[in-house]
Amino acid sequence: ARKPLVAGNWKMNGNPTLVREMGDALNKLDTDAMNVVVCPPSCFLPLFANTSFATAGQDVSANEEGAHTGDIAASMLRDLGCKYVIVGHSERRQDHGESSQLVANKAKRALSEGLVPIICVGEPLEVRESEKEQEYVEQQLLPVFETLSKQELSQCVVAYEPIWAIGTGKTASPEQAQQMHAFIRSKLAEQDSVIAEGTRLLYGGSVKPDNARELFAQKDIDGGLIGGASLKTDSFIAICQAT
Ligand code: 13P
Numbered sequence: 547a548r549k550p551l552v553a554g555n556w557k558m559n560g561n562p563t564l565v566r567e568m569g570d571a572l573n574k575l576d577t578d579a580m581n582v583v584v585c586p587p588s589c590f591l592p593l594f595a596n597t598s599f600a601t602a603g604q605d606v607s608a609n610e611e612g613a614h615t616g617d618i619a620a621s622m623l624r625d626l627g628c629k630y631v632i633v634g635h636s637e638r639r640q641d642h643g644e645s646s647q648l649v650a651n652k653a654k655r656a657l658s659e660g661l662v663p664i665i666c667v668g669e670p671l672e673v674r675e676s677e678k679e680q681e682y683v684e685q686q687l688l689p690v691f692e693t694l695s696k697q698e699l700s701q702c703v704v705a706y707e708p709i710w711a712i713g714t715g716k717t718a719s720p721e722q723a724q725q726m727h728a729f730i731r732s733k734l735a736e737q738d739s740v741i742a743e744g745t746r747l748l749y750g751g752s753v754k755p756d757n758a759r760e761l762f763a764q765k766d767i768d769g770g771l772i773g774g775a776s777l778k779t780d781s782f783i784a785i786c787q788a789t
Contacts, residue, residue: 548746550762550789551703551769553583553664554776555604555632555750560586564777565593571779572599572786580769580789583630583664584776588618591626602630602664605638608651620659631656632771634666634686636709646686650693657698664703664748664771665690667730671710679708680729687730691737700741703748704730705771711751713773720760720767723749727766755784762789 554568565586572582575598582599594601607617623631633656634649653663667686669679683706691699706726711718718726727747735742749761750771761767769789775781 548744548768550580551583551746551748552580552772552782552786552789553585553602553630553632553705553748553770554772554782555585555635556587556776557604557637557773558587559777560590562590562593565590567779568782569594569597571783573597575599575783575786577786580786582786585630585632588623588626591623591628594627600629601626602628602632603661604632604635606631606633606652606656606661608648608655610655620656620661623656624659624661628661630662630664630703632664632666632705636666636668636707636712645689647689647693649686650689653690653702654693654698657694657701662701662703664705666705666707666750666771668705668707668709668712668751674708674710679726683726683730684733687733691733696738696741699734699737700744703746704734705748705750706730707750707771709751713752715752717752717754717757717761718749720764723761724764724766727764731766753785755781755788758785758788 585602603623606620633652638644656663667683669682673682746768748769748771749767753770
């Protein structure tokens, strides 16, 4: 059985007060039954010490070290206690022109430092409207399959975040989400059936306490990647408890 995972992506939000509030609240949560991950802006990572939950970077460089101003190395995230790192979030792809090949390279770099990459995929509205979302997501995944070894692939988490559902309050229906998750798992199975069974697939896009349970109940949805609702302790905890 796959252990549920709920990750809160703070994006460029939060402050030291939220770090303290969220840390205190989550430390009281019984996290045996699920993995809880907080992904704050990287400057706040050192403020999360001695937590019962995991932390993650929101992005990582594909390079090992050196002259890359503004970037963060996987080894640095690991040294700050991160277990996970998000790669290929649609906002990185959009704001910074990140290609799927670059995203795959970032995942590989993260894995080589012992971090679990949360690889994000998801289609924009016009692709969904033309019913080409599976082809689109498959194209995003291909460089990952070509770049990572099977052993590396077996360590990854994949998050499906349809862009039209991010921050819009318009979540994918449980059926729409399940259908894409099943498709992603089938693509993983073409690589390796054991890996496909073991890989956790997260849904992201306007997950709230009142829709989380139904989404997480779907067969191929193993948890969520939460944006806005991860900035409020009550909401985020309710979503964690919906797994
Ligand atoms: P929202 O939950 O705010 O829609 O954001 C989803 C997301 O992009 C998480 O990475």
